Amino acid sequence: MTSSSDPFAIQGQVVTAESGDEYINAISRASHFSILKPQTIFFPTDFADIPPILQYAIAQNPPLEIAVKGGGVHCSPWASSEGGVVIDLAKLNHVSLSPDKKAITVQGGAVWGDVYKVCQEEQVDVVGSPLWFVGVGGFTLGGGYGPLSGEYGLTIDNLLSAVVVLSDGRIVTASPTQEPDLFWAIRGGGNQFGIVVQFTFKTHPLAGPFSVGTLIYDGNDLEVPQVLKTIQDWKANQSSKSRLSVMFIRPGPHFTPKILVLPWSIGPNVDEVLSPFRENVKPLVNVIKSVPDLFTLSHGSDASFAHAPKRLIIRGGFVADLWTDMFLEVWKRWCEHTEGNEDVRSSGVMWDITSPSKIAEVGESETAAHVRKYHHWFSVQGRSHKNSADDLNKAFVSSVASYIREFNTHQTGEDLGVWLSMAQGDEGAEAVFGANLPRLREVKARYDPIKLWSKGVVIEPDFNQL
Ligand SMILES: Cc1cc2nc3c(=O)[nH]c(=O)nc-3n(C[C@H](O)[C@H](O)[C@H](O)COP(=O)(O)OP(=O)(O)OC[C@H]3O[C@@H](n4cnc5c(N)ncnc54)[C@H](O)[C@@H]3O)c2cc1C
Structure with missing residues (x-):
């Protein structure tokens, strides 16, 4: 100390x-x-x-x-x-832009809304969260998949340097040239190496306006496969400028199963993104709007989050493709889980279809975040107001997340594991860090030999290489 x-x-x-x-x-x-x-x-x-x-x-x-x-x-x-x-x-949430506007420095307790406010004022952009209330700290240390990841990769791929408080009380700067092993480890290794009190990210030219759609389809047996086919076809020709979020929802007043598709794209060209989603199957809800910037975009779901049940458990990971059998099986399990039980019907499944090409340009061992081959992410979410629904929701979330992980492994021969940002901590470090775990254990021995950071997915220090 x-x-x-x-x-x-x-x-x-x-x-x-x-x-x-x-x-x-x-x-x-x-x-x-x-x-x-x-x-x-x-x-x-x-x-x-x-x-x-x-x-x-x-x-x-x-x-x-x-x-x-x-x-x-x-x-x-x-x-x-x-x-x-x-x-x-x-209270460590200050954000400042460099004089040449090429880098933005963000204290470790800021949320992305703090960052986007400055970006809006200064007319620059950064690879951050789609939601304003998500912390820059946890989001970045888990990799960071955001609205601009199709264009510029993960948030960690845009990290220039960080200031870290170590377990021995030293405060160090980590960058490609200073404490490079620490810099490698915090880019996907989570909270295991120190408290990151400051991040400096690369900025990009203002990306907005964005075209953002809200499309809701009926979840009947005929339309679900058609919606999926439209998504698959769209995905095959996806540009780095566009992204889809696909969610299984039961909106009121009737709470019947629906598929919510949220397409969005950089630029005002709405039709290019939306036409297949309007023509192939007719959506029940069909709204499109232009959103000026990421600050506004990140507030787009405020109303639904305000009413969402707060007993929320998430497990998530990665898939190499949106296979028909897998998607329809997950749909079936979600329909069964949420049918006839109002306590669990806010539970959902989400698929994020961001173009992975830019993310895949970075090698699997270049950062601690090792999932770099062609992939998308998914999350299975159990939501309820009542603790009586907890066991049901937890079992659903575990079984569906495991099913997707195993299906992917079976199809591709490669286990993409579990995503730290959507892990629960019982999955094991190997499932989260994959082939990068041995190096992370060595770095842990150097930067946290006393295992002060013992919450989360704990990395055991390996002292043999010291
Ligand atoms: C509704 C929802 C939507 C999401 N959408 C996305 C998405 O689109 N893309 C994506 O990549 N992720 C997404 N996530 C996951 C999210 O990025 C992670 O949950 C992330 O950990 C949240 O960060 P936080 O700082 O708010 O969390 P916290 O709960 O505060 O922290 C999470 C972990 O990070 C550690 N930590 C936080 N800040 C620091 C720091 N400065 N230094 C050291 N350790 C720190 C904490 O100790 C803890 O272990 C989503 C999560 C939710 C619930």
């Missing part, structure tokens, strides 16, 4: 169970499954506030667990602690 100052005297806020509503607000997360009750929550406002907090937690007998919160959106309890310490980075 390099500092011995009192963590309770930091410039930022310190919250405990005695703080009343402040404590309730501070432990709140996007998913109720992520809420635990820590002893103390520290809100640092300065990077130098953090080493004394680490020192304090380590010095207790027994030492206190340390959890780090970015945006608090991950559907696991990794950014929370039962009885330990939470370092909530929410």
